[in-house]
Amino acid sequence: MVTDAIRKGANMTAPAIELRGVSRRFRGATALDDVQLEVMPGIVGLLGPNGAGKTTLLRILATVLGADGGSVRILGRDPADAVERTEIRRRLGYLPQELQYPRGFTTYRFVDYMAVLKEIEEPAARRAEVRRVLEDVDLRDRAAKSIRTLSGGQRRRVGLAQALLGSPELLVLDEPTTGLDPEQRVALRTVLAERGRASTVLIATHQTEDVAALCEHVVVLDRGSVSFQGTVAALVREAQGRVWLADTADPRAQVSWRTATGRYRNLGEAPAEAELVEPTLEDAYLLLRGATESEAVAA
Amino acid sequence: MSASVGRAVLRAAPWPTLLGGCVAAAALFGIAAALRHGALAFPLSLLGLGLCGATAAYVLDEASAEVEDATPTGRRARVAWRLPIALLPFAVGAAAVLMLDDPGGAAGWDRLVPVAAASVACGLGVASALRRSGRLAPGDLASAIAFGLVFLAVAFEPLDAWVSLAPLESPSYPLATALAWALVLLSCAAVLAACERDPGRPANRKETV
Amino acid sequence: MPAARSPLVPLAWIEAKRFARHPLFLTGFVLALVFSGGEYGPAELDHQFVPAFFVGLFGLVVAARLTASTRRSEAVVDAAPVSETTRTAALCAACLVPAAAALIVVVFFRLVLAIFYDPRPAYSYGVFTTGERYVILLVLPVIACLGAPLLGVAVGRWLRFPGAPLLVAVALFVWGMLAGYRPSQMGASTWPARILHMLTPYTAWIEHNGSGDLWVPTVVRSLTGSPAWFAVWTLALCALAACAALLHGAEGRVRRAVVRASCVAGAVAVTSLTLAVVTGYSVTHDSSSEGTVVSDSRTPLPPHP
Numbered sequence: 001m002v003t004d005a006i007r008k009g010a011n012m013t014a015p016a017i018e019l020r021g022v023s024r025r026f027r028g029a030t031a032l033d034d035v036q037l038e039v040m041p042g043i044v045g046l047l048g049p050n051g052a053g054k055t056t057l058l059r060i061l062a063t064v065l066g067a068d069g070g071s072v073r074i075l076g077r078d079p080a081d082a083v084e085r086t087e088i089r090r091r092l093g094y095l096p097q098e099l100q101y102p103r104g105f106t107t108y109r110f111v112d113y114m115a116v117l118k119e120i121e122e123p124a125a126r127r128a129e130v131r132r133v134l135e136d137v138d139l140r141d142r143a144a145k146s147i148r149t150l151s152g153g154q155r156r157r158v159g160l161a162q163a164l165l166g167s168p169e170l171l172v173l174d175e176p177t178t179g180l181d182p183e184q185r186v187a188l189r190t191v192l193a194e195r196g197r198a199s200t201v202l203i204a205t206h207q208t209e210d211v212a213a214l215c216e217h218v219v220v221l222d223r224g225s226v227s228f229q230g231t232v233a234a235l236v237r238e239a240q241g242r243v244w245l246a247d248t249a250d251p252r253a254q255v256s257w258r259t260a261t262g263r264y265r266n267l268g269e270a271p272a273e274a275e276l277v278e279p280t281l282e283d284a285y286l287l288l289r290g291a292t293e294s295e296a297v298a299a
Numbered sequence: 300m301s302a303s304v305g306r307a308v309l310r311a312a313p314w315p316t317l318l319g320g321c322v323a324a325a326a327l328f329g330i331a332a333a334l335r336h337g338a339l340a341f342p343l344s345l346l347g348l349g350l351c352g353a354t355a356a357y358v359l360d361e362a363s364a365e366v367e368d369a370t371p372t373g374r375r376a377r378v379a380w381r382l383p384i385a386l387l388p389f390a391v392g393a394a395a396v397l398m399l400d401d402p403g404g405a406a407g408w409d410r411l412v413p414v415a416a417a418s419v420a421c422g423l424g425v426a427s428a429l430r431r432s433g434r435l436a437p438g439d440l441a442s443a444i445a446f447g448l449v450f451l452a453v454a455f456e457p458l459d460a461w462v463s464l465a466p467l468e469s470p471s472y473p474l475a476t477a478l479a480w481a482l483v484l485l486s487c488a489a490v491l492a493a494c495e496r497d498p499g500r501p502a503n504r505k506e507t508v
Numbered sequence: 509m510p511a512a513r514s515p516l517v518p519l520a521w522i523e524a525k526r527f528a529r530h531p532l533f534l535t536g537f538v539l540a541l542v543f544s545g546g547e548y549g550p551a552e553l554d555h556q557f558v559p560a561f562f563v564g565l566f567g568l569v570v571a572a573r574l575t576a577s578t579r580r581s582e583a584v585v586d587a588a589p590v591s592e593t594t595r596t597a598a599l600c601a602a603c604l605v606p607a608a609a610a611l612i613v614v615v616f617f618r619l620v621l622a623i624f625y626d627p628r629p630a631y632s633y634g635v636f637t638t639g640e641r642y643v644i645l646l647v648l649p650v651i652a653c654l655g656a657p658l659l660g661v662a663v664g665r666w667l668r669f670p671g672a673p674l675l676v677a678v679a680l681f682v683w684g685m686l687a688g689y690r691p692s693q694m695g696a697s698t699w700p701a702r703i704l705h706m707l708t709p710y711t712a713w714i715e716h717n718g719s720g721d722l723w724v725p726t727v728v729r730s731l732t733g734s735p736a737w738f739a740v741w742t743l744a745l746c747a748l749a750a751c752a753a754l755l756h757g758a759e760g761r762v763r764r765a766v767v768r769a770s771c772v773a774g775a776v777a778v779t780s781l782t783l784a785v786v787t788g789y790s791v792t793h794d795s796s797s798e799g800t801v802v803s804d805s806r807t808p809l810p811p812h813p
Contacts (some may be wrong), residue, residue: 079499102360114363442671
């Protein structure tokens, strides 16, 4: 019933997330500072170094943390309003970076418990929904196992399963692929790609290959502010003509590392006798980070 | 809030720990009952009452609260379903001191019933405050703190110049005793109400509703 | 290649600092000082309870929490070259912190008495000799504050259910209370009562008719047993607690060594317990300003005039 409402309520033309001047501080430390962000439905990657404020931003979007200042609108609703916040939560799936599980729960029982909290109350529908999400994350055969006995990757997938309950309009996932093997990552990408057609999926990750494989849009967060927002292609384009393969590491390069072929990948100015190569999303991200660092040092 | 949500929330409570705590408290009261005419019955009962409070501190444990908070079943609703569980350790403590009570005897064990209530409230209050500070399952620490607070308060009577907190004999200051425990209960209720607010509320602004 | 230094000392140092900074330990330590520096209670030999409760029992919970705190990173910690036995040994060594704290408390108490209070009348120490008084006042509290945290380390290693440290602390307290005071109510000079009175990590040595604001009791009843052998018995219990903690995760040669040490500690415990029962006072004595007489422990002490 709720799932139907969520599906019917999805609006693929309006922004799913709108943040205007959002800030959040923790005991004097600024986690988010004047964040402006507009996210349209689809799959969006959130990149940024450790401590950039990704998790804080995701917690605000998951409505489990209030912003100190600015305006937040999620799925056209204001989470500052108690009623609208509950409405958002009916349309939301959230996977935090670190998810603890209650003692003594089996996989099925935990996901079923979360389904009840998500107001999927009709028992038959709930059972079907729980089985479906466990199937999606390939945990059907582990349903009766105690979560304590599962491997790290399997526990992560239990977290993903609960986030997928009710086919949410907005999926907020904090490092969802952590601990997953390559096959599981590919399987998860398929599930998320499917979800991205009908809803908004925001994925915070350090895995640029996941973002490159999945996302059309990318947001880069640095020191609590948005340093880039646009398509993945646009970010990669910014690195065009700035990625070189050379036999030595160039000291002028913003970033330089030795590749498996023994040659050095230099990002930035052209070194002597270097070969220009096509940039990847990782190259573009590193160049953007380098530029932001330089600006910060200059400032 | 539907009954199925209530059932699910109740099922998710840490029942083995809660029942274990109640059994341990009951065992202490049992020893106290066996020695009811000796000097040890009273301190053993105080330990039992402290253990009731320590047990209540586990009632609010929710290891996966981070994702539970992001569901339409808000934190307050879940806490509202969980709170009646605290009646269990309270019932153990209250029933035990009432059973120890001898209507013809000099000791008024029934006067310890408010201590049982305050002990349980203290456990909930401490757990709630720790949850607010980011511990999702604060039972272990909260139980130690609540037990220490309750036991020290009733065993050492730090305010005995003004109020008798565990008035086994006829209380010297009956009104002050009643007021003291009422204050503890109200304080814990206030802490609970303040700390179990929805964490998604705006930090520096009032709710618009 | 130079021989690698044992990581035990730096690890023990780290654990000791964690112990010393733990809020629960600091709370207990401060409370013990407060209770030792304020109003002087009715009988000095009862004071050993203060450090044993505030530093020892609080220390048990702290030690268990510190031991359990590394569980979340077990996967990483277990992969380190330092064995679990070494890590446990470091935690056991850190239990010297509460023992030192107990020593500070008892010395502080002696100083407060020396500076602010008149000497107690001799009968308030019952039949105990000067040496026995020092064992009761200075040695036993320190051993109690070493043993309880050592038991806490064992609890942290072996018991993984929530609330285990608190339950063990309460059980220990009840054990001490029942064994300390119950025998005198059932006839302290009988063999079962004398054994029960020593068969505990903490016991009472006197009863008296003083209370709250009555500083000096008029009658002090000395209970049975030998304080010196009781100290050896409790030290053996400390060793057994440490062995129980070290046994967790121990393998091969180390395990065999720990088991052997446990056997030795067990033998010392049994011997010292027997000697504490057999060589100590076998009957209770009532002391007052009029002298000391053998008493029947079942007779209630006369009320304070």
